[in-house]
């Protein structure tokens with residue numbers, strides 16, 4: 429195993445792959461990802477949950493597919509079973525304001541400068557929903573079912589933010605498939621609503637959302653381009 433931070437390790441075969449966008453955080457940190465506590469207050473979340481629970485303007489989430497060298501987005505329920513809501517209007521400015529407040533912390537942590545960001549999306553996972561292992565900037569290259577590398581599909585995308593919006597669900601842990609702790613256990617996160625998990629979008633941070641077994645898991649995700657310092 430290769431040690432990527434004080435408490436976290438990554439299998440050598442992953443680190444040895446040709447990864448065009450491999451950027452790693454400071455190895456002297458405890459963890460290679462950042463958890464920002466209380467990005468949204470409990471009051472904000474309560475109201476936002478009420479709005480989302482009756483919002484029926486939803487879209488079925490798609491995944492990237494490569495057909496003869498053209499990347500398309502398609503629904504594939506064997507990879508991803510999630511619904512997408514728009515962030516309610518009343519929350520757009522509050523989200524932006526909070527993001528600006530925490531932006532420097534994110535930039536300092538990963539030694540980069542954020543430039544443009546995608547529109548934030550609210551994801552809804554109900555019982556049976558999941559999102560299989562993927563990297564946010566690349567597609568996996570498999571040969572005879574074995575991972576042999578990654579093709580970058582979102583070249584400028586560096587940082588992923590996931591803000592947790594609800595607590596009343598079971599299952600649905602966020603797993604980092606190639607990150608292991610000191611006890612050789614794969615990293616599985618369950619954070620409180622209002623907290624934001626920030627990580628790099630490259631293949632080292634390949635992640636998965638385990639199946640939700642009850643309740644509603646809402647997250648707000650956004651991807652950010654950046655200039656590396």
Ligand SMILES: O=C(O)CCC(=O)C(=O)O
Pocket residue numbers: 551559564590602635637647649
């Ligand atoms: O909902 C989550 O926790 C993560 C979602 C995700 O990985 C994605 O949209 O790329």
Ligand SMILES: [Fe+2]
Pocket residue numbers: 562563564588635
């Ligand atoms: Fe993702």
